[in-house]
Amino acid sequence: xxxxxxxxxxxxxxxxxxxxxxxxSNEGDQLETALIDESFPEFSLTSLTxxxxxLTKSDISRLPALINVWATWCIACKVEHPFLMxxxxxxxxxxxxxxxxxxxxKAIALLKADGDPFEFSIFDFEGRxxxxxxxxxxxxxxxxxxxxxxxxxxxxxIDDKVWKEKFAKYLDE
Amino acid sequence: xxKILIISFICSISLxxxxxxxxxxxxxxxAYSFDNxxxxxxxxxxxxxxxxxxxxxxxxxxxxxxxxxDLKREVYELxxxxxxxxxxxxxxxxxxxxxxxxxxxxxxxxxxxxxGPFLLIILSLGSIILYRRKQA
Numbered sequence: 001x002x003x004x005x006x007x008x009x010x011x012x013x014x015x016x017x018x019x020x021x022x023x024x025s026n027e028g029d030q031l032e033t034a035l036i037d038e039s040f041p042e043f044s045l046t047s048l049t050x051x052x053x054x055l056t057k058s059d060i061s062r063l064p065a066l067i068n069v070w071a072t073w074c075i076a077c078k079v080e081h082p083f084l085m086x087x088x089x090x091x092x093x094x095x096x097x098x099x100x101x102x103x104x105x106k107a108i109a110l111l112k113a114d115g116d117p118f119e120f121s122i123f124d125f126e127g128r129x130x131x132x133x134x135x136x137x138x139x140x141x142x143x144x145x146x147x148x149x150x151x152x153x154x155x156x157x158i159d160d161k162v163w164k165e166k167f168a169k170y171l172d173e
Numbered sequence: 174x175x176k177i178l179i180i181s182f183i184c185s186i187s188l189x190x191x192x193x194x195x196x197x198x199x200x201x202x203x204a205y206s207f208d209n210x211x212x213x214x215x216x217x218x219x220x221x222x223x224x225x226x227x228x229x230x231x232x233x234x235x236x237x238x239x240x241x242x243d244l245k246r247e248v249y250e251l252x253x254x255x256x257x258x259x260x261x262x263x264x265x266x267x268x269x270x271x272x273x274x275x276x277x278x279x280x281x282x283x284x285x286x287x288x289g290p291f292l293l294i295i296l297s298l299g300s301i302i303l304y305r306r307k308q309a
Contacts, residue, residue: 126246130243
């Protein structure tokens, strides 16, 4: 008994280390997602390229699809842009852009210069739809299935690896 | 030796209380006007209670990031619509998850958060008692 007591602090210390270490391996920047398995929220916002045109949920008509939150001020969006272009060129699935808290003219110019992977981009200057989606930065990408239900949310750059691990399996459903 | 143990124990507990101290407002309060004092108080109490999703270690009132300002506007609009504190929090948890509130509900995923500290207190008290007995 006495021996056991002597090593007790060590046991507690080691188990704390193990518990804390196991938390380290969790992806720290992936917040829990409240919207998984919910249907995509309603919205009414203008089109990026035409400020007189009002877009709603029914305009996201080709499903399954990706919704990609992007902006010209977002450096990581530039990093993932070529991958989005590749998805479009290979006709993997339609991508709809959510232009988030951006300058309209700058955003249009960027798509002209680097290429436009989106069916269209929704212009969300005030971050209205973004709040309904629980967005807190850019880039973020949502996968919407055939029924219009959000299945995946990814915070950060989407690339080949992320696509294969998180998204690809839902495409075959 | 025992005195030192007890003092450090009390210090570590009071540190926990201190860290919950009030935070300053770092934004332009003039931008928000209210119909009555009840709405105003609700608004500012919610800003202290709600967490900025981007900065993670700050509440909405302590942050001037674009997302925090959007959320302030959202909270403001709900307050003006006479929504209750519970309704407003539920609205934000629906979108951002429990992360957004500093006061998460007690459920299996948060057990360690709620009960872990008490477990640590019991464990450390227990070891102090055991240690003293051994010395006596």
